[in-house]
Amino acid sequence: MWTEEVCDDVIRMALEVPAEKATTGEKKTNSRRCNVRWLYPEPRWKPLFDEVTLLFQQANRANYGFDIAFIPEIQFTEYEGSNEGMYDWHGDINWVDSSPYHRKLSMSIQLSDSADYEGGDLEFARGSQGPSASLLRHRGSSIVFPSFLAHRVTPVTKGKRYSLVAWMEGPQFR
Numbered sequence: 285m286w287t288e289e290v291c292d293d294v295i296r297m298a299l300e301v302p303a304e305k306a307t308t309g310e311k312k313t314n315s316r317r318c319n320v321r322w323l324y325p326e327p328r329w330k331p332l333f334d335e336v337t338l339l340f341q342q343a344n345r346a347n348y349g350f351d352i353a354f355i356p357e358i359q360f361t362e363y364e365g366s367n368e369g370m371y372d373w374h375g376d377i378n379w380v381d382s383s384p385y386h387r388k389l390s391m392s393i394q395l396s397d398s399a400d401y402e403g404g405d406l407e408f409a410r411g412s413q414g415p416s417a418s419l420l421r422h423r424g425s426s427i428v429f430p431s432f433l434a435h436r437v438t439p440v441t442k443g444k445r446y447s448l449v450a451w452m453e454g455p456q457f458r
Contacts, residue, residue, distance in 0.1 A: 286424035291395045294332065295446050298323060298360035306361070308374065315372040318437075321360040332358065340389055340452040343428035350388045350430075352454040359449040363404050368439040373409065376431040376451055387431040387451040394425045394447055401443030409434035 301321040323329050363369030376390045398421035405417035
């Protein structure tokens with residue numbers, strides 16, 4: 285679990301990066317309402333990438349045993365209550381991608397204090413063994429899960445929710 289100070293530092297630094305409206309690879313136009321800021325593996329973000337890599341490696345070793353290799357980028361996401369920011373049901377892997385790498389593991393890190401917003405729960409599809417949404421609302425908490433699991437973020441109805449999302453890629457699943 286990350287400290288409040290670490291969460292504050294990540295938010296402050298990420299807000300310096302230009303924001304863009306989030307999109308999806310699908311044709312659905314109303315399935316995602318949020319802004320994103322892309323953090324790349326460059327010197328200013330090295331400590332963040334090192335920490336996230338370590339979390340992925342620990343979770344993978346303890347739970348999954350996937351062949352993983354690298355984090356291409358980290359997404360800082362802003363969900364606003366003013367537009368009911370959300371992301372409908374989706375998985376993070378593109379099975380038809382011709383790239384030699386697939387997203388294997390996904391991670392979400394809660395940066396906001398849960399008192400700062402309403403709604404905005406990270407949920408997993410029925411049948412998945414994900415933790416309760418209330419556990420994932422704790423500031424500084426993180427979850428690592430296989431990228432093919434269906435999940436969503438419910439609409440934020442008040443305030444603003446910040447999170448980090450990262451993916452660990454590796455050779456395509458066989």
